[in-house]
Amino acid sequence: MELVVCIKQVPMVSELPWDPATGTLKRELAEGMMNPACRHALEAALQLKARQGGRITAVTMGPPMAEEVLRQALALGADEGLLLSDPAMAGADTFITSRILAKAVKQCRPDFDLILCGCYTSDSETAQVGPQLAEELDLPSAAFVEEIDMKKNRLIVSRFSDGFIETLEMKLPGLVTVSTQCYTPRYFSLAGIEAAFPDGAPIRTVRAGDLGLDPESIGVHASPTRILKVYAAGADKENIVLRGAPKQIVDHLLNRFGDRIGGAMGKDIKKNRN
Amino acid sequence: MNRKNEIWVFGDYRNYFQNRVTLQLIGRAVELAKEIKATVCAVVMGHDLDEWIGEYMAHGARRVYVVEDPSLKEYDAETYAHLTARLAAAHSPEILLVGATSFGREFAPRVAKRLNTGLTADCVGLAINSDGLLVQTAPSFGGNLLADIVTPQQRPQMATVRPGIFKEIPHNYEAKGEVIRIPLPKDIPARRIRLIKSVRQTQKPQKIEDAAIVICSGRGIGTQKKFNSLYELAELTDAEVGATRPLVYAGWADHEDLVGQAGKNIRPKILFSFGVSGAIQHTAAISGAEFIIAVNKNPQAPMMKMADVAICADAGQVCAALIRELKKRIR
Ligand SMILES: Cc1cc2nc3c(=O)[nH]c(=O)nc-3n(C[C@H](O)[C@H](O)[C@H](O)COP(=O)(O)OP(=O)(O)OC[C@H]3O[C@@H](n4cnc5c(N)ncnc54)[C@H](O)[C@@H]3O)c2cc1C
Numbered sequence: 001m002e003l004v005v006c007i008k009q010v011p012m013v014s015e016l017p018w019d020p021a022t023g024t025l026k027r028e029l030a031e032g033m034m035n036p037a038c039r040h041a042l043e044a045a046l047q048l049k050a051r052q053g054g055r056i057t058a059v060t061m062g063p064p065m066a067e068e069v070l071r072q073a074l075a076l077g078a079d080e081g082l083l084l085s086d087p088a089m090a091g092a093d094t095f096i097t098s099r100i101l102a103k104a105v106k107q108c109r110p111d112f113d114l115i116l117c118g119c120y121t122s123d124s125e126t127a128q129v130g131p132q133l134a135e136e137l138d139l140p141s142a143a144f145v146e147e148i149d150m151k152k153n154r155l156i157v158s159r160f161s162d163g164f165i166e167t168l169e170m171k172l173p174g175l176v177t178v179s180t181q182c183y184t185p186r187y188f189s190l191a192g193i194e195a196a197f198p199d200g201a202p203i204r205t206v207r208a209g210d211l212g213l214d215p216e217s218i219g220v221h222a223s224p225t226r227i228l229k230v231y232a233a234g235a236d237k238e239n240i241v242l243r244g245a246p247k248q249i250v251d252h253l254l255n256r257f258g259d260r261i262g263g264a265m266g267k268d269i270k271k272n273r274n
Numbered sequence: 275m276n277r278k279n280e281i282w283v284f285g286d287y288r289n290y291f292q293n294r295v296t297l298q299l300i301g302r303a304v305e306l307a308k309e310i311k312a313t314v315c316a317v318v319m320g321h322d323l324d325e326w327i328g329e330y331m332a333h334g335a336r337r338v339y340v341v342e343d344p345s346l347k348e349y350d351a352e353t354y355a356h357l358t359a360r361l362a363a364a365h366s367p368e369i370l371l372v373g374a375t376s377f378g379r380e381f382a383p384r385v386a387k388r389l390n391t392g393l394t395a396d397c398v399g400l401a402i403n404s405d406g407l408l409v410q411t412a413p414s415f416g417g418n419l420l421a422d423i424v425t426p427q428q429r430p431q432m433a434t435v436r437p438g439i440f441k442e443i444p445h446n447y448e449a450k451g452e453v454i455r456i457p458l459p460k461d462i463p464a465r466r467i468r469l470i471k472s473v474r475q476t477q478k479p480q481k482i483e484d485a486a487i488v489i490c491s492g493r494g495i496g497t498q499k500k501f502n503s504l505y506e507l508a509e510l511t512d513a514e515v516g517a518t519r520p521l522v523y524a525g526w527a528d529h530e531d532l533v534g535q536a537g538k539n540i541r542p543k544i545l546f547s548f549g550v551s552g553a554i555q556h557t558a559a560i561s562g563a564e565f566i567i568a569v570n571k572n573p574q575a576p577m578m579k580m581a582d583v584a585i586c587a588d589a590g591q592v593c594a595a596l597i598r599e600l601k602k603r604i605r
């Protein structure tokens with residue numbers, strides 16, 4: 001089977017440095033890691049490959065340092081890496097990201113059977129790139145899948161969907177996005193990669209021009225959406241701070257907000273004399 | 275036939291009793307429509323749709339586009355996207371809103387792609403700005419970040435919206451509206467996905483999402499014993515108990531009780547938060563809470579910044595004091 005896994009490098013959330021002045025993140029200082037859901041997608045691909053044989057190509061679009069996640073993918077068992085990196089691609093929204101990924105897959109792996117994406121990324125959290133990539137490549141897709149199997153030349157997947165457990169049969173080529181509930185990712189040792197690829201990691205860097213993409217048609221200017229502003233949720237909320245002995249705090253709380261709390265419960269909370 | 279200035283809401287009716295998002299979106303669309311002088315329309319496809327058509331009108335839709343055919347009985351993202359994109363291309367709505375259900379989140383990206391337009395995922399806020407554009411507020415990662423996003427040029431402006439954010443308008447079965455039935459086009463592509471089996475997931479009623487009071491606990495509660503005492507507080511206040519991921523991992527709480535990106539979304543009138551740091555994966559799911567009372571030893575914790583009342587104290591002690599006081603005071 002010819003498998004393609006789309007992997008994104010995202011900032012490590014627990015390590016995010018905050019700017020205390022603005023209450024926002026200093027994104028550029030954050031360390032990168034493989035998006036958690038993409039690790040599950042890769043694991044699903046590795047298990048498919050183990051059963052069906054074939055080849056895994058890991059694709060990422062991002063800055064040069066995103067090569068790291070491709071090296072991790074190789075260390076885990078992917079066969080090749082494709083790094084789509086070009087300043088012109090910076091700031092792409094999902095509409096454009098899926099256009100670039102589609103172009104790359106068409107050009108570099110036109111004979112693919114299945115594309116696997118993570119269900120969503122931990123930074124932008126849109127869950128849109130997978131379905132939009134399927135649309136670009138005119139593929140059937142199934143999002144948030146939990147189990148993947150092959151029967152003859154059809155893919156059988158199951159997933160939770162709005163209160164139902166669905167089992168679906170899909171013609172290939174196709175695309176799935178893999179949930180984070182199953183396919184627990186295996187651990188990797190980066191040391192393994194040197195031994196596995198003595199001539200250096202098989203990673204190819206591809207630029208916009210190599211894909212025949214006009215810089216005007218990609219990146220932030222081509223994206224249909226615009227970000228007006230990014231801000232910390234509730235950062236400028238005016239709040240009341242209570243300190244002291246627990247009994248005092250609770251008295252204060254109930255005297256002042258007892259009506260509100262009682263209202264939500266549909267019961268009456270008495271006020272104290274103080 | 276080219277009607278401008280319509281706000282469309284996609285009619286997602288599957289799993290109806292748990293999923294009110296279509297009605298919530300119609301409710302919000304009615305408010306937005308006043309600002310841009312638009313008509314609120316629902317778009318619904320499937321089989322045997324009369325019940326939903328009536329429901330959407332009763333909750334505020336003034337026009338309902340209907341594509342009805344036995345072959346559309348099963349939800350299929352590709353087929354539905356094909357039909358919706360065609361309808362939208364023919365009628366040019368200004369805005370198209372879709373509930374961020376499992377289905378909606380696969381369907382809407384395909385529609386947006388076909389229509390060459392932008393899409394904002396899983397919004398927690400929608401408003402019209404001074405340019406008449408739809409400002410779509412979406413949570414993004416990392417410490418309580420929200421992004422305001424617009425689609426300046428392309429139409430429709432599209433968003434998927436998280437269930438539970440907006441309120442539905444109480445039904446009015448006297449309400450009148452127009453039903454526009456569109457025949458199934460002859461040339462819809464054959465389905466490439468076959469549904470083999472669909473089983474209703476058995477689950478306990480999703481109470482925490484609907485609870486007026488939620489008591490949510492994080493690692494800062496300290497011990498399992500103290501965590502369990504929150505159930506006593508919950509009983510006193512008719513509340514539901516939720517937990518952050520570390521507590522679920524520790525086995526103190528069920529996965530069902532997980533509040534956050536990987537778990538449940540809540541919108542209580544009052545949220546008590548005990549010993550929760552306020553990581554984005556958690557807070558993204560509580561943005562609908564009306565009033566937050568947070569207890570944390572650390573006044574700088576992001577959860578405390580989000581709170582209306584930030585109590586700087588030991589979580590277990592405050593819980594115990596609350597239980598004692600409420601027992602005395604509740605009538
Ligand atoms: C992909 C992904 C998905 C995730 N999904 C979720 C999700 O759905 N839900 C979720 O909750 N998490 C989720 N997480 C984890 C999330 O990032 C945080 O790690 C988690 O929410 C932290 O839980 P916490 O606040 O209980 O613990 P901590 O971050 O350890 O915070 C404990 C807090 O308690 C305070 N404290 C300590 N002692 C006391 C005391 N005696 N009295 C009062 N306060 C005290 C501390 O000051 C601190 O603020 C996810 C993570 C990832 C990467």
Ligand SMILES: Nc1ncnc2c1ncn2[C@@H]1O[C@H](COP(=O)(O)O)[C@@H](O)[C@H]1O
Nearest residue numbers: 006007061117118120121126127128129
């Ligand atoms: N820049 C990227 N490079 C490679 N794959 C991506 C990229 N962005 C998104 N994806 C894929 O799309 C999935 C969903 O991403 P998102 O729509 O951003 O939530 C990810 O898990 C990846 O599989």
